[in-house]
Amino acid sequence: MKVEQRIDEAVAPLREKIRELELSFTQKYPPVKFLSEKDRKRILITGGAGFVGSHLTDKLMMDGHEVTVVDNFFTGRKRNVEHWIGHENFELINHDVVEPLYIEVDQIYHLASPASPPNYMYNPIKTLKTNTIGTLNMLGLAKRVGARLLLASTSEVYGDPEVHPQNEEYWGHVNPIGPRACYDEGKRVAETMCYAYMKQEGVEVRVARIFNTFGSRMHMNDGRVVSNFILQALQGEPLVVSFSPSDLVNGLVSLMNSNISSPVNLGNPEEHTILEFAQLIKSLVGNRSHIQFLPEAQDDPQRRRPDIRKAKMLLGWEPVVPLEEGLNKTIQYFSRELEHQANNQYIPKPKAARMKKGRPRHN
Numbered sequence: 537m538k539v540e541q542r543i544d545e546a547v548a549p550l551r552e553k554i555r556e557l558e559l560s561f562t563q564k565y566p567p568v569k570f571l572s573e574k575d576r577k578r579i580l581i582t583g584g585a586g587f588v589g590s591h592l593t594d595k596l597m598m599d600g601h602e603v604t605v606v607d608n609f610f611t612g613r614k615r616n617v618e619h620w621i622g623h624e625n626f627e628l629i630n631h632d633v634v635e636p637l638y639i640e641v642d643q644i645y646h647l648a649s650p651a652s653p654p655n656y657m658y659n660p661i662k663t664l665k666t667n668t669i670g671t672l673n674m675l676g677l678a679k680r681v682g683a684r685l686l687l688a689s690t691s692e693v694y695g696d697p698e699v700h701p702q703n704e705e706y707w708g709h710v711n712p713i714g715p716r717a718c719y720d721e722g723k724r725v726a727e728t729m730c731y732a733y734m735k736q737e738g739v740e741v742r743v744a745r746i747f748n749t750f751g752s753r754m755h756m757n758d759g760r761v762v763s764n765f766i767l768q769a770l771q772g773e774p775l776v777v778s779f780s781p782s783d784l785v786n787g788l789v790s791l792m793n794s795n796i797s798s799p800v801n802l803g804n805p806e807e808h809t810i811l812e813f814a815q816l817i818k819s820l821v822g823n824r825s826h827i828q829f830l831p832e833a834q835d836d837p838q839r840r841r842p843d844i845r846k847a848k849m850l851l852g853w854e855p856v857v858p859l860e861e862g863l864n865k866t867i868q869y870f871s872r873e874l875e876h877q878a879n880n881q882y883i884p885k886p887k888a889a890r891m892k893k894g895r896p897r898h899n
């Protein structure tokens with residue numbers, strides 16, 4: 537072999553390596569619309585690195601707005617928004633809303649709070665602080681800069697409801713000293729604060745009462761029914777016995793830009809029993825996991841279904857992603873996450889979702 541040829545062969549892999557490195561330096565972002573100065577808003581999303589917040593970040597970034605994500609990464613993850621890091625319209629701040637925050641914005645989507653029972657019960661005092669002091673701080677910020685604030689409230693404000701389905705007029709049935717109270721009562725106070733700031737200080741508020749949502753970027757050990765069932769089915773464990781984030785994000789943005797200041801339910805009115813969910817997920821994942829019944833958890837709502845007539849009539853909003861499509865996307869995401877985690881030698885143990893045989897619960 538000629539000397540030149542041998543040099544070429546030795547250098548070829550190095551050339552390839554240099555090409556790969558060059559490619560990795562040229563950042564690629566998802567496509568972003570151009571908005572004129574007058575239409576472009578400065579938007580703060582608290583909890584923007586979380587499951588719902590990161591999907592909302594994607595939508596608002598792609599719509600061409602300037603987005604600041606504030607997260608303390610208790611349940612949020614940098615990975616959920618890393619594809620925007622370095623973009624001129626994007627900023628990520630590691631900050632806990634329990635501490636005051638002084639920035640200049642036009643709109644605030646206030647999503648920061650652990651939202652699944654195992655997460656919010658892990659440190660109930662912190663959950664209370666986040667929803668009370670954190671919301672107070674964000675309302676203080678909204679008041680100072682004249683921003684509109686949308687609170688991500690929850691169907692949990694209805695507690696274990698005595699009326700079915702629940703419309704926005706229903707005051708709820710919450711145990712104030714039960715294990716879920718830190719979240720339920722925290723969100724109820726957060727709603728009260730919004731309307732106090734609206735009446736007393738003229739802050740523009742929007743309140744979305746969000747029902748069970750699932751989809752990609754949901755924590756695998758979230759602990760809610762859909763993630764538990766999928767994880768158990770994928771891992772071949774017994775299935776110990778909602779709606780898509782894209783539907784929810786569209787609902788949140790329409791509500792923020794509407795003139796409706798009273799609370800609005802955002803959820804899927806299609807109702808299923810927990811057993812139906814278990815069976816559907818089992819068949820979609822296609823394995824032989826069996827379904828096992830445990831006693832129910834304390835204060836677990838027996839049944840929940842949103843009355844979404846208000847959202848339909850005033851926002852023209854209703855969920856459009858079919859249940860199976862949403863579940864399949866979540867299953868695909870979880871499968872990829874499990875693969876990723878297997879490579880890192882860590883497999884999360886799902887928390888047992890408890891159920892009553894055959895009783896319907898929230899979607």
Ligand SMILES: O=C(O)[C@H]1O[C@H](OP(=O)(O)OP(=O)(O)OC[C@H]2O[C@@H](n3ccc(=O)[nH]c3=O)[C@H](O)[C@@H]2O)[C@H](O)[C@@H](O)[C@@H]1O
Nearest residue numbers: 635636637638639672673674675676677678679680736737
């Ligand atoms: O205690 C009171 O008597 C007063 O409490 C609040 O007034 P203030 O404490 O000045 O607080 P706000 O401006 O409402 O803000 C609430 C919190 O938001 C926080 N904040 C405020 C502004 C800001 O840009 N960022 C921020 O994080 C501050 O930590 C502040 O404590 C009420 O707005 C007053 O009506 C009331 O009289």
